[in-house]
Amino acid sequence: MIQDVLKEEELKDRLKALKKGQATMELENQEQLVHSMLAHIGSIDSELRDTYIYGSFYEWILEKKLARPSLLNGVMGL
Secondary structure, eight states: OOOOOOOHHHHHHHHHHHHHTSSOGGGSOHHHHHHHHHHTTTOSOHIIIIIIIIHHHHHHHHTTTTOSHHHHHHHHTO
């Protein structure tokens, strides 16, 4: 099911909280988060784009947090 895309500021706040350890992936709507990240991957907000979107994808792929097929399909565009 396609989730509503978060606005840039809300996405940035959620990713920032995850990075600081104030939230966990288990408590987040992961599909909505990934879908929103893909929707804003070309943002002109360099902090959102470079630090939080690119950085989070990098970390999650290395830590295998995107191992669920539905999340990987979203990242790979399948």
